[in-house]
Amino acid sequence: MPFDPFSPDDIVKTCCKLESGLNLSVEGLRACTRGAMMPPLFCSPEEIKKGVVTKEFIIEKRKEYIRMLNDESSQIDCKSCLMVEQKRYGDIDFSRLGHVDLQHYSFCNLRCTYCAYTRDEMHFSVQYDALAVLRLFSPNDVEWNAHVDFAGGEPSLLENLEEYLEFFRTRRIRVLMFTNAVLFSQAIYDGLADGSIYWVITSLDAGTPSTFKALRGKDKYLQVIENLSRYAVAGSKGKGMLAVKYIFCESNRGDDDIAGFAYAMLALRPQKVWLTFDFAPMYMRQSGYDYSRQIEAYAKLFLLLKKHGIEAFHYYKEAIATVSREGRDIMDRLLSAIDGQSSTTPFDVSDLIFRDFRNGEPPVEIEPDRFSINPLKLITNNGSSRQLSVEGKRVLLVPACPLTQKILSDPEFQSADWIGFVDRNPIQQGKQIEGRTIYSYEAISSMKPDIILVAPPEKHRLDILDAIARNAPAGITIAEIAG
Ligand code: SF4
Ligand code: SF4
Known part of the structure; x- marks a missing residue:
């Protein structure tokens, strides 16, 4: 039995992802992936294929990295992460399955300019049997709040997508499915309709076919719009939900795209619209990179949607702003840009509010x-x-x-x-x-x-x-x- 450096009553620095998270990536296994922050690997894909990963192995790695987090002389990204909290060591259960990030392949049918896999020309097939790793945890190990970010690569290209969905459904793990929607998947539609997929999230990132082609590498805008329209119908059944995302980059911040995207959303009526930025320049530490024009464009789109009754969600608030001070700074600048522009935007003009034809009834507004x-x-x-x-x-x-x-x-x-x-x-x-x-x-x-x-x-x-x-x-x- 390896040495345990803490006694149960010790108060230690920890984080829920270090305790129960699993990121299954093309690089191997680790506790989480937070973009700018990257905790160390538990092991490589080769080691996973050799069978070194057992539940005990994962538990020991979790303990080792919590020890490093509490050791002043060690180097670990987690030390600057805002997710770190303090807890009694004896209250930590290392044997659970909480947040899963599924990215053990990177092949995709698009080539987005902001994607690290495109940038590094890294389009790997499935690197190891991720289901075998997940099956090390029994149904009783699954936390009540467990969820999986099912990403990749493009999940709809996985041959055994349905096997994964069945695993998560039977383990009662909520699924957030990140698909580019180039291919329509009946399994994704059915999961959305019955709620076994909680969210389908698709980045559209354009309001015109030409911007989509330039930014995403393929001429698939209209095909994606059509598939999103179907997923929006599945989401309107009241169980799972479709979120359409707009990632602001240098090349999609013009008025044509803002108008095209806003009115496409009014036609499709996804259950949510999520807005965010391309944070790659920040991750890559491009000093002096200026987000000002993206911030202005974001504020413009946010207010155009709001004018027509769509309250877009600031997606980065749950992502980068939870772990990074620079992320928080961009969030503050954005909120003040929205404030500044909103003085000239008319709201509450009832003729401009587009009712949700998919739900039939307008939302009931209460202010408790x-x-x-x-x-x-x-x-x-x-x-x-x-x-x-x-x-x-x-x-x-x-x-x-x-x-x-x-x-x-x-x-x-x-x-x-x-x-x-x-x-x-x-x-x-x-x-x-x-x-x-x-x-x-x-x-x-x-x-x-x-x-x-x-x-x-x-x-x-x-x-x-x-x-x-x-x-x-x-x-x-x-x-x-x-x-
Ligand atoms: S990077 Fe942050 S969220 Fe991830 S394991 Fe480390 S402390 Fe936790
Ligand atoms: S759709 Fe996703 S995985 Fe595919 S290239 Fe774009 S960002 Fe990368």
């Missing part, structure tokens, strides 16, 4: 009261605040996420008569978090809650409030966590 913790208070929309008593009250938490899990164990809430959680994802429904069950929105009224506490991630906020408004009984308290 807020609640604060420590001390526990209810802050009403008119600004008054009073103590919020949960004693003996039947309380539901929405959605099932790490933040609502924290609320469940907060001392101020211990007198509540907890019902459990609500989440729209069928893969999550029926699971338990600390003994409390995750239910569907449709089940809310039959559970007769007194209070619904909501702590929504920003990108789902409007959808979550809409779903609560449609399903909650009248007269109960609905409160959103104060920011």
